[in-house]
Amino acid sequence: MLPTIALVGRPNVGKSTIFNRLLRKKRALTHDMPGITRDRIYDEGHYEGVRYALVDTGGLVMESDNESEEFQGDIFDQAREAIEESHALILVVDGRLGLTPLDEQVASFIRQSNKPILLLVNKVDGSEIEDQCLSEFHCLGFEIMPVSAEHGYNLEALRAKVAQLA
Ligand code: GDP
Numbered sequence: 001m002l003p004t005i006a007l008v009g010r011p012n013v014g015k016s017t018i019f020n021r022l023l024r025k026k027r028a029l030t031h032d033m034p035g036i037t038r039d040r041i042y043d044e045g046h047y048e049g050v051r052y053a054l055v056d057t058g059g060l061v062m063e064s065d066n067e068s069e070e071f072q073g074d075i076f077d078q079a080r081e082a083i084e085e086s087h088a089l090i091l092v093v094d095g096r097l098g099l100t101p102l103d104e105q106v107a108s109f110i111r112q113s114n115k116p117i118l119l120l121v122n123k124v125d126g127s128e129i130e131d132q133c134l135s136e137f138h139c140l141g142f143e144i145m146p147v148s149a150e151h152g153y154n155l156e157a158l159r160a161k162v163a164q165l166a
Pocket residue numbers: 010011012013014015016017018029030031032034035036037059122123124125147148149150151
């Protein structure tokens with residue numbers, strides 16, 4: 001089995017966009033509506049000869065907002081399964097929005113797995129955002145990488161990092 005890496009995090013932070021950019025495909029469904037990816041999606045990636053499996057999860061949701069409790073339980077279970085089967089985890093957060101309580105809950109949850117974790121601060125679309133937002137994420141204690149999945153910022157560094165985690 002290939003080394004497996006899962007993208008986890010609350011809905012709408014850009015996990016599916018990152019998945020597509022890393023694998024250079026239009027496979028995972030991205031949408032403005034939080035929680036649009038209901039099922040885990042797997043695909044193979046590679047970087048300089050290192051092959052790995054990447055998992056896009058539907059989002060860890062542990063408190064109710066606009067979706068039904070049942071639906072949230074479902075994506076939570078999916079994410080937990082992804083965590084169980086993965087060698088390393090990439091926790092994705094939204095750099096424009098900043099750190100949210102749900103990010104902190106997700107961070108605590110996955111920290112217990114004792115697996116390598118990269119904190120990927122997405123939506124860093126310009127240097128002014130990078131300066132503002134990165135410091136508040138350091139309290140989570142993970143290695144941090146800023147990217148913009150949409151604008152392509154730091155994606156080559158991310159590809160190398162993912163291969164390193166594999
Ligand atoms: P997911 O729910 O975590 O899988 O998030 P999606 O990949 O579906 O993305 C949610 C929304 O964020 C979509 O409207 C994306 O176009 C947008 N998005 C993703 N990456 C970026 C980024 O780097 N910058 C900005 N500004 N928006 C992004």
